[in-house]
Amino acid sequence: MIRTVMVVEDDDAIRMVLRTNLEDEGYRVLEATTAEQGLVIVQDEQPDVVLVDLRLPGIHGLDLVRSLRATSQVPIIIVTAQTDSHDVVAGLEAGADDYVTKPFVAKELMARIRTQLRRSAQPEEGDEDLTCGPIELHPDTAEVMRNGEQIPVSRIEFFVLAELIGAKGRVLSRDHLLRKVWGYGNAGDGRVVDNLIYRLRNKIEDDPANPELLLTVRGFGYRMKA
Amino acid sequence: MIRTVMVVEDDDAIRMVLRTNLEDEGYRVLEATTAEQGLVIVQDEQPDVVLVDLRLPGIHGLDLVRSLRATSQVPIIIVTAQTDSHDVVAGLEAGADDYVTKPFVAKELMARIRTQLRRSAQPEEGDEDLTCGPIELHPDTAEVMRNGEQIPVSRIEFFVLAELIGAKGRVLSRDHLLRKVWGYGNAGDGRVVDNLIYRLRNKIEDDPANPELLLTVRGFGYRMKA
DNA sequence: GGGTTATGTCGCAGGACTGTCGCAGGTAGG
DNA sequence: CCTACCTGCGACAGTCCTGCGACATAACCC
Numbered sequence: 001m002i003r004t005v006m007v008v009e010d011d012d013a014i015r016m017v018l019r020t021n022l023e024d025e026g027y028r029v030l031e032a033t034t035a036e037q038g039l040v041i042v043q044d045e046q047p048d049v050v051l052v053d054l055r056l057p058g059i060h061g062l063d064l065v066r067s068l069r070a071t072s073q074v075p076i077i078i079v080t081a082q083t084d085s086h087d088v089v090a091g092l093e094a095g096a097d098d099y100v101t102k103p104f105v106a107k108e109l110m111a112r113i114r115t116q117l118r119r120s121a122q123p124e125e126g127d128e129d130l131t132c133g134p135i136e137l138h139p140d141t142a143e144v145m146r147n148g149e150q151i152p153v154s155r156i157e158f159f160v161l162a163e164l165i166g167a168k169g170r171v172l173s174r175d176h177l178l179r180k181v182w183g184y185g186n187a188g189d190g191r192v193v194d195n196l197i198y199r200l201r202n203k204i205e206d207d208p209a210n211p212e213l214l215l216t217v218r219g220f221g222y223r224m225k226a
Numbered sequence: 227m228i229r230t231v232m233v234v235e236d237d238d239a240i241r242m243v244l245r246t247n248l249e250d251e252g253y254r255v256l257e258a259t260t261a262e263q264g265l266v267i268v269q270d271e272q273p274d275v276v277l278v279d280l281r282l283p284g285i286h287g288l289d290l291v292r293s294l295r296a297t298s299q300v301p302i303i304i305v306t307a308q309t310d311s312h313d314v315v316a317g318l319e320a321g322a323d324d325y326v327t328k329p330f331v332a333k334e335l336m337a338r339i340r341t342q343l344r345r346s347a348q349p350e351e352g353d354e355d356l357t358c359g360p361i362e363l364h365p366d367t368a369e370v371m372r373n374g375e376q377i378p379v380s381r382i383e384f385f386v387l388a389e390l391i392g393a394k395g396r397v398l399s400r401d402h403l404l405r406k407v408w409g410y411g412n413a414g415d416g417r418v419v420d421n422l423i424y425r426l427r428n429k430i431e432d433d434p435a436n437p438e439l440l441l442t443v444r445g446f447g448y449r450m451k452a
Numbered sequence: 453g454g455g456t457t458a459t460g461t462c463g464c465a466g467g468a469c470t471g472t473c474g475c476a477g478g479t480a481g482g
Numbered sequence: 483c484c485t486a487c488c489t490g491c492g493a494c495a496g497t498c499c500t501g502c503g504a505c506a507t508a509a510c511c512c
Contacts, residue, residue, distance in 0.1 A: 040324075045337065154487080169366065170366040171368045175251075192490060197470095201471095218380070218381070218469065219382075219499085223367060380500080382500080418501060421501075424460065435460080435461090
């Protein structure tokens with residue numbers, strides 16, 4: 001299951017660093033530079049975690065935290081340059097779940113994000129069942145099993161498979177997969193998805209030329225067998 | 227379900243960018259360069275969202291917003307180069323639902339459009355029932371079933387069928403279908419629709435020569451059996 | 453009925469879509 | 483530094499789609 005992290009941060013450099021690190025961890029990253037933007041995108045995309053810089057142009061980060069908390073249970077982590085404990089306390093009281101102070105250690109931030117994700121994942125009905133016929137996905141270990149035996153898949157292959165199985169039979173367009181797995185950046189690409197599907201089929205299908213699990217829907221995209 | 231976005235913008239470059247982005251997201255795009263044009267097309271086509279530039283030649287965008295709001299519930303998003311809050315406030319008071327300021331981040335605009343679409347879609351009865359006699363459409367999988375068995379249809383055939391069944395027995399003109407399914411590009415075409423209907427009948431009718439589901443209304447167009 | 457228009461029917465060719473596979477630059481690990 | 487793997491890219495081939503044109507047929511009007 002691909003997790004989405006929203007970053008509300010106006011400093012381009014810091015945002016870039018965060019994006020890089022988060023993507024390295026396998027998250028999908030959404031970005032906003034203002035509180036207003038952040039609010040809209042959070043409502044629209046429903047990310048799994050939100051990182052908020054307290055010092056934002058216009059509306060203050062604290063107010064964003066309150067607004068978010070008013071309508072959503074999404075875990076909020078404050079990222080602030082101010083070591084001033086007053087701000088941190090105010091942030092937590094406003095409804096934030098955790099905080100880190102700049103300059104932060106990326107690894108630590110990643111750890112805190114995982115913690116928040118784990119916490120928020122519990123109330124849900126466990127991790128969704130990522131199973132499709134003989135194929136079984138273990139998000140914890142990033143392993144793919146087929147008839148109980150592990151088969152090696154690359155990082156991107158894993159995410160594509162997770163996205164497809166998570167969709168439970170619905171057709172996913174190439175665009176959708178590009179956005180969800182590759183991120184917005186690769187918008188203009190050509191046959192990347194097709195190639196990856198081809199490689200996936202070679203790993204999960206008995207007869208890759210006549211797929212029974214990972215099906216093509218001509219003109220629309222791909223889908224897993226229901 | 228194909229969503230339609232109307233863009234009222236006189237700047238060719240910006241309009242082009244918007245079109246590209248919107249089409250990438252899977253929307254059908256209508257364009258107008260003046261408020262007058264916009265008003266006519268909106269009434270004619272009933273798009274799902276309207277983007278309005280405030281600075282238009284002739285009638286001001288604000289007046290367009292008022293005119294639209296007087297006769298329609300369509301979500302309106304203002305796109306303006308002016309960060310001046312006065313204009314934005316005036317726009318929202320005139321009946322707009324949201325706004326973005328140029329230069330805008332395409333991603334953000336797309337997100338806001340999705341938000342507006344979701345908001346306006348809620349009052350409807352969820353996914354419509356795309357069924358007509360023995361024919362059943364599954365938008366999720368882009369499949370067409372007939373008496374429970376899947377029959378292969380192409381992308382365009384699927385959309386035409388969806389449009390016809392969605393109209394629940396009403397007659398749809400060739401022009402209507404051309405615009406809704408093919409888009410404006412193929413405006414001047416001749417018998418494309420007839421051809422497609424012919425092919426569809428061969429797939430869904432027991433006796434294609436004596437159609438009982440997909441009926442001809444001479445002089446007007448086609449319709450599904452009620 | 454005869455003329456006229458609208459629609460049905462069907463084959464064809466160009467093009468769009470997808471599968472397939474090799475290649476090379478990049479990256480991580482040793 | 484070397485190796486193995488990953489990954490995006492491009493090329494080619496096969497399949498299917500689709501617009502077009504031509505003719506046949508049916509509906510309409512006088």
